[in-house]
Amino acid sequence: xxxxxxxxxxxxxxxxxxxxxxxxxxxxxxxxxxxxxxxxxxxxxxxxxxxxxxxxxxxxxxxxxxxxxxxxxxxxxxxxxxxxxxxxxxxxxxxxxxxxxxxxxxxxxxxxxxxxxxxxxxxxxxxxxxxxxxxxxxxxxxxxxxxxxxxxxxxxxxxxxxxxxxxxxxxxxxxxxxxxxxxxxxxxxxxxxxxxxxxxxxxxxxxxxxxxxxxxxxxxxxxxxxxxxxxxxxxxxxxxxxxxxxxxxxxxxxxxxxxxxxxxxxxxxxxxxxxxxxxxxxxxxxxxxxxxxxxxxxxxxxxxxxxxxxxxxxxxxxxxxxxxxxxxxxxxxxxxxxxxxxxxxxxxxxxxxxxxxxxxxxxxxxxxxxxxxxxxxxxxxxxxxxxxxxxxxxxxxxxxxxxxxxxxxxxxxxxxxxxxxxxxxxxxxxxxxxxxx
Numbered sequence: 001x002x003x004x005x006x007x008x009x010x011x012x013x014x015x016x017x018x019x020x021x022x023x024x025x026x027x028x029x030x031x032x033x034x035x036x037x038x039x040x041x042x043x044x045x046x047x048x049x050x051x052x053x054x055x056x057x058x059x060x061x062x063x064x065x066x067x068x069x070x071x072x073x074x075x076x077x078x079x080x081x082x083x084x085x086x087x088x089x090x091x092x093x094x095x096x097x098x099x100x101x102x103x104x105x106x107x108x109x110x111x112x113x114x115x116x117x118x119x120x121x122x123x124x125x126x127x128x129x130x131x132x133x134x135x136x137x138x139x140x141x142x143x144x145x146x147x148x149x150x151x152x153x154x155x156x157x158x159x160x161x162x163x164x165x166x167x168x169x170x171x172x173x174x175x176x177x178x179x180x181x182x183x184x185x186x187x188x189x190x191x192x193x194x195x196x197x198x199x200x201x202x203x204x205x206x207x208x209x210x211x212x213x214x215x216x217x218x219x220x221x222x223x224x225x226x227x228x229x230x231x232x233x234x235x236x237x238x239x240x241x242x243x244x245x246x247x248x249x250x251x252x253x254x255x256x257x258x259x260x261x262x263x264x265x266x267x268x269x270x271x272x273x274x275x276x277x278x279x280x281x282x283x284x285x286x287x288x289x290x291x292x293x294x295x296x297x298x299x300x301x302x303x304x305x306x307x308x309x310x311x312x313x314x315x316x317x318x319x320x321x322x323x324x325x326x327x328x329x330x331x332x333x334x335x336x337x338x339x340x341x342x343x344x345x346x347x348x349x350x351x352x353x354x355x356x357x358x359x360x361x362x363x364x365x366x367x368x369x370x371x372x373x374x375x376x377x378x379x380x381x382x383x384x385x386x387x388x389x390x391x392x393x394x395x396x397x398x399x400x401x402x403x404x405x406x407x408x409x410x411x412x413x414x415x416x417x418x419x420x421x422x423x424x425x426x427x428x429x430x431x432x433x434x435x436x437x
Contacts, residue, residue, distance in 0.1 A: 025086050031063045032081045032088045034120040037127055039070070039077045040092050042107050046099035046315075047373060048241040049073065049253040050433070055111040059123060062114040074238075074256035097188065097260070099237050101317040101374045106130045112368045136316055139179055146232040147172030149310025149381075154228035155303040156337075157387055163225035166206035170229040174199030175314070178233070189267045196230045196271035203229040204279045221279050226272070227386045232314065233268045235261035236381045241373065243419035244426065248433070269393050300337045304382050305330035312378040321370050322378075328360045329379030336383065350417035351424075354380055358425020372430070376422060385414050 039056045043049075049072040060068035060081060070079035074097075080089040110126050135142070150171035154164045178195035182188075207221050242257030308329030312322035336353035340346050361375035392407025427434045 025083065025088060028065075028081060028083045028086060028088050030120040031060070031065055031083075032079070032090050034123045034127070035059050035063070035065070035068070035081065036077065036079060036090050036092050038107070038111075038123070039072065039079070040094060041127065041131065042104065043072065043074075043077065043094045044096040044098070045101075045104040045107065046097070046237045046241070047104050047108075047371065048244045048248075049250045050245065050248045051108070051371070051373070052077070055107065058111045058114055062116065062118045063120065063123070064117060072250070073253045074260060097238070098182065099315045101312070101315045101321065102133060102136055103130060103316075104374060105318070105321065105371055106133065108371045109368065136318060137313065139176070142179065142314055142316075143172045143175040145310040145313040146175035147310075149307045149314065150228050150231050152303040152307030152310065153231050153382065153386065154225050155299065156307070156333075156382065157224035157228055159222070159225045159228065162210055163207065163222065166203055166210070167225050167229045170199045170203035170206060171232050173202050174230065175232050189263060192233055192264050192267040193271050196233055196268040197275060199229045199232075200226060200272055200275040204275060223387050223391060226276070227389075230268055230272060231384075231386050232311075233264065234381055234384055234386075235264045236311070236377050236384070237315075237373075238264070239415070240377045240380070240419070240422060243423060244373075247423045247426070265389075269389070273393055296341070297334060297338065301330050301334040304333040304337075307382045308333075308378045311381050312374075315374075315378065317374060317378070321374060324364050324370065325361075325375045325378045328357055328364065328375060329382055332357045332360070332379060333382050347413050347417040350383055350414055351421040353383065354418050354421025355425050355428075356421075358422045359429055362425065362429035376425075380418050380422065383414070383418055385411050388414075 035056050038059050039052050042052045042055050052072045053070055056070055056072075056077075056079065057068055065081045065083060067082035068079070070077060075095070076091065076093050078089065078091045080087055107130060110130065137145075147168040147170075151164045151168040154167040159167065174195045177198045178191055181191045181194060203226055204221050207225070238257045238261035242254045242261065244254075245251075245257060246254030305326045309322055309326035312325045313319075317325070332353040335356070336349045339349040339352070357376050357379045358372075361372045361379065364370065364375055365372045388407050389411045392404050392411065395401075395407060396404035
């Protein structure tokens with residue numbers, strides 16, 4: 001028996017005999033199968049359900065399917081393809097929630113460049129090439145850029161140089177643990193619990209060691225650095241795509257994504273709280289020294305740029321895309337912090353900054369160069385209020401419910417502001433999104 005006979009082509013559907021061939025819609029089965037594969041790959045790469053639906057519909061049209069409809073949630077896709085009086089319905093499940101911006105960008109480019117007519121075999125070949133692409137960066141680089149992003153957060157949160165270095169190392173180790181467990185298919189929430197515990201414990205130990213061996217001023221384990229060490233665990237894509245799905249009336253998908261993201265935040269919060277029980281954590285606000293406007297702008301712009309760059313690279317973004325997102329985020333967050341410093345309410349400043357992010361991302365992505373979401377999500381992650389969230393958790397565990405409620409409300413208002421700004425930008429810049437059903 002030849003090798004080709006031993007390895008049948010799974011993308012082709014063939015009847016056993018002529019009678020079966022006459023009864024089964026073989027062509028429609030092949031078309032439906034490749035359409036579902038496109039949707040499954042896009043959903044697993046982390047994009048919003050609206051884009052998954054759009055891509056599947058584009059492939060169906062190019063394949064010549066007469067009528068096509070689908071339902072996409074965070075964990076499943078069901079779709080029906082019609083050809084004349086016959087139809088085929090398929091259901092597939094998604095259990096992969098890792099973000100892969102490079103794959104997402106190539107899938108989006110394939111969607112945009114489909115010929116007017118194509119075949120299932122040609123689409124399968126394109127998908128094989130995309131799926132065969134490995135990670136753009138080795139594992140140690142992925143962990144290092146996660147540390148860089150968290151170190152930048154520490155600067156923005158008022159961390160001192162020693163804290164920033166320890167945050168970098170702790171977050172790098174936490175991300176490496178996260179990758180190792182995820183590659184072994186460990187439970188997602190278990191991964192988050194362990195990674196957060198490792199990062200915070202290493203941060204606390206690092207600060208304690210530095211304080212013990214140096215003769216300078218005593219270092220305290222401050223919430224600014226402590227929380228910054230776990231911010232690589234922020235489920236930014238799930239939160240933002242959930243908000244966009246809700247705005248498109250994809251309520252089920254939106255609720256699933258936001259609940260999933262909330263549960264991940266809570267899982268990380270449990271570890272953060274547990275480690276803080278055995279450490280002396282300082283949560284009082286730090287006094288900000290008065291410096292010139294130019295110095296302030298530099299202290300806001302450089303960490304914002306590096307933080308966004310780190311997150312974008314951690315999501316496996318091509319370097320050009322990551323630098324574009326970093327430039328957008330750096331400009332927007334600098335203007336946001338300057339506005340807050342000038343007296344503007346933080347929710348108004350955040351909404352305006354995210355509106356700017358969405359508009360700049362749409363401008364940079366024009367012509368299909370990048371998917372807009374791959375630019376906007378990393379750019380807004382530096383605006384998420386990690387320290388107030390932890391302070392609210394600490395207050396809750398100490399029984400100070402008034403302070404806890406106030407902190408949770410502050411975090412909620414800022415998160416809503418981020419989502420409102422991005423949705424408003426989508427309404428302004430994407431006519432198809434705004435007027436589509």
